[in-house]
Amino acid sequence: MDQDIRERFQRELKRNFSVQAPAGTGKTTLLAGRVVELASRYPHELSSLVVVTYTDRAARQMRARILAGLHKQYAQHLPEPLRRGISRAFIGTIHSFCCSLIREHAPFLGYPGNFEVLDEVSPPPQPEPWELPPWPWVPKIHCLLPEREIRMAAQKLSRRLMDWEKVWRQFQNWLPGETWDAVALRQRIPVGYGNKGKSKAKQGPAWLHKLEQAFSRWDGQSYLRLALSDRDWEELRQNACEFVRSLEPVTRAGLMLTVWYAARLQEHRFRQGLLYYSDQILLAHRILSDPGERQKLLLRGYRVLLDEAQDTDPWQFAILTELARSPDTTPFEWLKEPEKGPGPGRFCMVGDSQQSIYRDRANLAVYLAYHQALCSQPHGEELHLRQGHRCPPALVRCLEGAFRAVLTGEKGQTSFHPVAPAPEKEEGTVLRWVVPPEEVPLGEEPKLLEEARWLARRLAQEGPQKLGASHWGQIAILAFRREELQVLAQALEEQRIPYQSHFEGSYRGTPELWWLASLATIQEEPWNEWEIAGILREVYGISDREIFEFRYPEGRLGAPRKLFLAPYPNARSRIEAALDTLYQLSVETRRYGLGKALAIWTERIGLTERLQSALGERSPAIHRRVARWILRAYREEEEGRGLASGSRLLDRVALKGTSSLLGPHESQAVQLLTTKKAKGLEWEVVILAFWGRPESFLRKDRRPHVFADCHPESLPAILWANGLWTPGGEEQPKIHRLQEEQERQRLAYVACTRARQTLIFVDDEALWKKEKERKGAKSNLDLLGPRDQWWDTLPGESRAVPLLSLEGKRLVQESVESFSPDPWPEKPGSTPSLTGWIRRLPSQEDRELEENASRGGAGSWIRWKASLGLRYGLWWHALLARWPWCATPSEREGFFREKLRTLSPALQERARKEIALFWRTDFYRRLQEAAGRDQLLVELPYVRVIQEGVVEEGKMDLLYKEKSNTWVLVDWKTDQPEEEDFRLFSQKLLGQYRSQLLSYVSSGRHYGLEIERVEIYSTPWGKVIPVPFSFP
Template structure:
């Protein structure tokens, strides 16, 4: 092909000629071959986001755009990445000048995380698993876990009585419960175990220790003998022993004696933990809540349900997965199963039959950037990649041209990393990077850190002191070189990367001392760490729960800054005195503050949610108090408070109360916090893990010789053995064999090597490596074993020594780089100007404020009620909402059925023969949430269709036009407009008259027909008035009751009278007649 669909061509420096990258053919194929599945390995900076965007644009240009785009599922690692992907794709689609229908179809595509996609599947099909209609996400489950534990009278009944007795004799129940609670993977259910192995401890007693370990091992012999006596005598509870010595040979003897016994206990514990995990999930669902892991596990179960899986697959989703290397096995399973054909059974990776349909599954990732081994599974990613390719279910592509790295960085990476990413011992293969057209020179610089009399003070220096010393030198060096020599356009384009967040603190302090602003970002920052979130949560909580004395004291102490002495004097030993339910008669600063909170609580008691929160923030002067905190410790607290106020406004729009908003804030207290945008004049401090997916003009990597420590694991825990992926329980440190420990250490080292690849491929123009061997070397003169320098093989005696030894020690200014940056900045600013709105003058703003309330109010007739007479289904509301914009949980079975009926009726070919109508029904019957009811009600409607004297005569003539789901928007009177969707509109061109019909699926009996008719009179009156005024023709209005099979007509005079009533209602009274969406209790039982 001669058209550059990738859009990734670069200009040759100094000219305007466009040259395609060397991997252009593979990019072209990924973009244009829409009927093939692909697994793309995209190296660092290779433009994978652009490639995905180009494929989406090609879909929009194709003949199948209207069908395929609404079925598109683009799954990314974060919501921010999804928003960016969607924004870029929309921009390119608009630039492609496709039709508005295609743009509308694109707007129905899914862009989001795997968890968001699972929520959609569960909301639409969760009833097949017996899930309650509404489920709330929970992140802090301490209270729920406590309730679950209290509800359990015993555990372990999945084992035989004897095996259960032995397990509970040696393993605390609490450990077993916590295993089931904390397991973030689905645990296998084992059902059969052999008898408990006999213990033979003679080998331990016979072991002859060396003189050096004699004392420890003799003490160990005594402990073992005492333990064995208790074991043989039948003591009720007998905790397991840990090996008392690491002496050579003794550990092997210990493992031989206790190993089989402990392994058997671990298998039993895993089985019990699996049952607890399952029971706790059921308990959460019974209480209307679920976790992120539940979303994944339940969606996976849904796709193994034969009926639900078929109905999901009938939607013909087309999946594009980004960051495939960060996807765990269950998440992979969901996306693969969604893309398989209907009627497929089992898991594809196990059955190898019915693979994902052609063009329905693409994944883009990079084995080299797999750095989240705690949640992702590199082995599974490899397996899927190979299975797709070897089974002819997809093709492999490789993007090796980097559009990020300049020449020096590219050469450096290609020289260093083949030795690290070498395909040995299950390590990944290095993909050699290729240059883009128009490459800039770039620079990789070596910064040697000086010890400064380190020999004399080495033994007295702590690691933190050494880190402070290096941080001061790095900060001074950055300040001295400046932006020009670093080849960075602004300070936010300079980043310092470390493998541990704690290492960033001395750098932050040192940079501020030399006058540079700093912004720290990390993956593990929680909402609770931010004072704006913490303080607003506490404030709102005490306003809705005025007698929570502990929280009230926290508010007084943290927000108002009252001293502990004042608080202690006021309490006088009684914590109950801290309340804001009523005014206290006490004197003093504490009493005055409590009284002000009590008055605030009383003032906002009947206020809407958003107004209440805003008033609380203003009265407490929360914004001013936040701004008084040290700016060097807390960034943009005012912006964070604004974000929370937007959240309050959204919660109000969702119909939530102040108490529910406070509950949501508390539930998300320990949730990870999204990082804000980079400040233009701040150097970025960030962990290597967080840096993935980002890039900067200049990147500095310090602390190369500092030991990277890993936190000791907690026991009991579940361990995934790296080579096999097998899950095992480790009740103590003795439960992991030397082989398993070595495998875990190897996997950890290899992941750190891949993390180094990520860190050293972030720099566009300048990469700086800080060599600090003089500070952090061991007593033997080498870098610590677990250090970045050792992993890079950079020492004089190691393989990469020549590469590092040749690195220049001075930065250099580059005019070509600065000119390219200037051109890029001008282009960005031009694009921003094109999207900016003109400034609003003072007079325009003043006029706008005066007329702020003078706007057209939209009236949705399907929400207008003439008094709640019969139970409503909710489908009247949600039928007028685009399926992709409906709430994530449609809240009742009645509503789901009503939606199904409306979607089915929309597709009835009214003028076709009976057999055609029956075939359409049979196809849609598969999706019905109540098949018996839908068949019964379809038979009733068929009776009307087959009767020429009844309903059928309305459209039997050739002069009749039928419109299913006809939308309208009519500008009414007194700043009101009427909007709605007529379920079925029939226009008789010969008679010049209309019939409008609305489907009603309320479950009523025939004697309730008059009540149904009265309930929907306001809605039909508004529909009738709108269509009458818009067409200027006579309009007949009816509703059809699917439950009774009756067409119910309205007389013109009653429609006129009802519209007059609605028209003359004041706006606030009319608003009160708009019914709220129905809610279903969170405690609804399943099944």
């Protein structure tokens, strides 16, 4: 369908194209084809080729596609000019290209050329001491706008992509006079303000009293917020318009002071050679703003190919288009002079307005403005791709029904571009999983966590194969918010489903990270009383009164006693004992790296057990979460680095996300991403979760807001609070709210187009109906527009689908039966385990093996029996992991019959005999009694750090506590005996599994379980085999 368009884009090298390429139409292949054609015809121009991708990953893919195309065209070897030229071509992100420009022109800029790029975790460098502004009215400003808040706002502004020195020069005419009439301002105080409404009745008079004090003093020593929140400021503006107008010089001065601070901070950072990603773009823009430097660069004759153009911000567009223009044009004036744009064949871009999802820096209007300017040139043209290569027919119909009525091209929104389904693609599946409110228990746990647990149970019941994936790694769960993915990770761990998360910043608030970060901090600062007091209070459970009595042994009037790590050989109190333990640990771990040090601290002070006690949880997931952070600390630790910067390193670890320790490899784990992170990726199965929750489309936690026009030279509008703006920004709140909602609609489109085989909507609207009505907010499902026609037709049950291997080859299709609901749900608080075993029909290979076995084929008989033995062992462990220990005999038999249906018919008779033996033993009665006392643990996972960089991971079958408070470890063994003598068989098992069981004992003791006895239960014999151990 698109072959003619693709050939034109690749072969017409004297034209500038703007290609509209919806998701899955092959943008990377299109751009790589043009580069291959350019290399073949003009190899001498490759050194001036600039191919800009959105991510480093996309750049690697682009480079691989280009090299593959060149080797395909030149079968034997690449000519020398072509190899030399392609090695000099730039293929990467805009930030990488700007870095090369900055290093090349460092003498012109006057800044260090060997600069360091700061990541988002790195705090901004600050001048010490802070430079004071030269105006006498600054103390008066700080009476109403606190200095600390102004400087914090300035730090946020200084990291935004804006030349704040230039903004400051243009804002100087707003500066107030040197004196203000405080008496006149005080006279305009609205006496009646704050006395209306329940919440304002008490604080209104006090607020006015403080305001009068602030106006009367003007000493800069005290301050009063102009408004406690957006709602307070809006009420003040509505009830006292005259008073607010009289405050306009004060508010403007506060904003100007913030901009002045931002300009100073930005310049200080440049001179220190410390750059954020936004700084790289700004300095490259400064280079091209200079006539001499611009002329040198443009004489090189750059050819620019831009991928993901819809997510390119105004500054990046200005730089890239400027590189492709003639040297005799006016800098950065292309949008004002459309006829003086890039030369023929010098600039092409590929994008999709439906995937414009970074409104904060790259709004849709910017992309459309450059798109129209490029297409209006005599040698410019617009191309549209219509043939999809990813989405199956069912998903294409879903996109048509969901987004045609939403992406209408009105009020600044883009238009919907239909795509033809991928040729020779199977039908695909679009499902709707309805969350029944009655299946989500509402109690002490948050509703969000309970919904996540419902989704994890449903996912475990279905399994990857039933959804159309060959393993968990081909499944992705997308959500709009990071906190939703965080609770989902916890739910997946409880169901023993491996996962890998890619969301940032969501683990900073977890208790285990707080405690580990505090331990790392006191290792660096043993005198930090704040952190030490927190550890004593939270980790050791010492009350505030005990801490006070320790610090003030002579009473409140006496001199305070310092709280720091020190040896107390003869500790006389809990606090002294704790400080002595912490001191000894800090001395011992001082020579180790962060990972090993945290592992030692965690083990010695029993951190996981104390965390369980503090949270009231008994789940093994807590142990895994602590071990996860220790592993991440090992991975991120720099070579030879100790704990000198441990807490900051741990903070960086927290921002990088994590993965569970359940799977063999992260590539075979369920992927957890926010919808924005998913852009550019694709999976066999995509699940859209938590879309029924009510959303607020105006974020209020990212102040100050900065709104810039399409042109970098235009002045920004700055928002401090609702009603407090720089001039020209009065209408921005309404515009901002509309743009936020439109971006969410496009983000929903991006999420739906990530699936290759199966797309699943989790319909939880009924669960959040009350919250939605109370808040009057929309949910993300409302972004899909009218759903009366296509929504109700979506099926809720999975069907058997062909499986694809990782290489995309067809595997043997398996018939997957529907799994009946388990009549024995887990008891609340018990250890979760795998559920939803899938029964399949015997494959052709199984039938051939069985036939060969019956004919006496020895090798085939061994393979077939080994396969059956493995299946039986897995089934037995799953059976006992969910066993109803406290059920009646009839209930117990009903549970066994239900589970027996999931076992191969060839093994069912063996299972009946062995379970009957098990029921008749005294051992079974001991387990029943332990379960009745709630002293029985099954399928207990563990992760233990053995040495630096080495971690042991496993799972203990069963532990129970006897009446004598002795812990006993039990290991199930389904090995079929070859010997007729039970004694010989026992010795064989002991010799084979002794090291494994010894490892279990060590791990149990690591968790605080003092295991005194170990037993093997042999299912064929129905007997218990004691394991002799010499415990230290």
